[in-house]
Amino acid sequence: xxxxxxxxxxxxxxxxxxxxxxxxxxxxxxxxxxxxxxxxxxxxxxxxxxxxxxxxxxxxxxxxxxxxxxxxxxxxxxxxxxxxxxxxxxxxxxxxxxxxxxxxxxxxxxxxxxxxxxxxxxxxxxxxxxxxxxxxxxxxxxxxxxxxxxxxxxxxxxxxxxxxxxxxxxxxxxxxxxxxxxxxxxxxxxxxxxxxxxx
Numbered sequence: 001x002x003x004x005x006x007x008x009x010x011x012x013x014x015x016x017x018x019x020x021x022x023x024x025x026x027x028x029x030x031x032x033x034x035x036x037x038x039x040x041x042x043x044x045x046x047x048x049x050x051x052x053x054x055x056x057x058x059x060x061x062x063x064x065x066x067x068x069x070x071x072x073x074x075x076x077x078x079x080x081x082x083x084x085x086x087x088x089x090x091x092x093x094x095x096x097x098x099x100x101x102x103x104x105x106x107x108x109x110x111x112x113x114x115x116x117x118x119x120x121x122x123x124x125x126x127x128x129x130x131x132x133x134x135x136x137x138x139x140x141x142x143x144x145x146x147x148x149x150x151x152x153x154x155x156x157x158x159x160x161x162x163x164x165x166x167x168x169x170x171x172x173x174x175x176x177x178x179x180x181x182x183x184x185x186x187x188x189x190x191x192x193x194x195x196x197x198x199x
Contacts, residue, residue: 114138 114134121130 118127118130118134121133
């Protein structure tokens with residue numbers, strides 16, 4: 001149910017923005033016409049004054065309208081995000097609850113299997129010896145699972161890259177009085193032993 005709501009909200013977003021832009025344009029045009037009409041009815045026929053008053057009123061109204069529209073859009077987006085977070089938390093909670101119930105059922109099944117093995121062996125070798133055998137098997141199973149769990153945790157630790165050391169704030173630099181001159185290696189033109197002269 002929540003997925004269909006969020007899908008339709010995502011489809012509405014472009015039309016909301018388009019409506020915001022169109023609304024601002026219509027609002028500015030309407031205010032300019034209103035101001036020009038009000039100025040003409042007041043007897044001010046100067047075109048410069050008409051344009052100046054209309055522009056000032058239109059800009060002020062548009063800024064106010066944009067602020068209101070953006071505020072409404074942000075409130076709607078926050079509401080959508082809140083609904084998505086609640087739906088995700090509900091789904092995660094349901095999953096955790098089911099895993100907890102599965103663990104409890106597994107423990108109960110393990111307990112009854114242990115009791116059955118203990119009783120079955122108890123009829124043949126005695127109940128005290130069969131209890132030791134079942135305890136030993138349970139301990140070996142627990143040790144194997146613990147070993148496997150520590151291996152998995154070690155693998156997680158190995159997969160995360162180590163944090164590189166922070167370099168010192170000031171690296172030592174050569175003193176200004178020291179001059180380093182790079183000398184290219186010299187090549188000898190004399191033939192070396194075992195080589196034949198070119199010529």
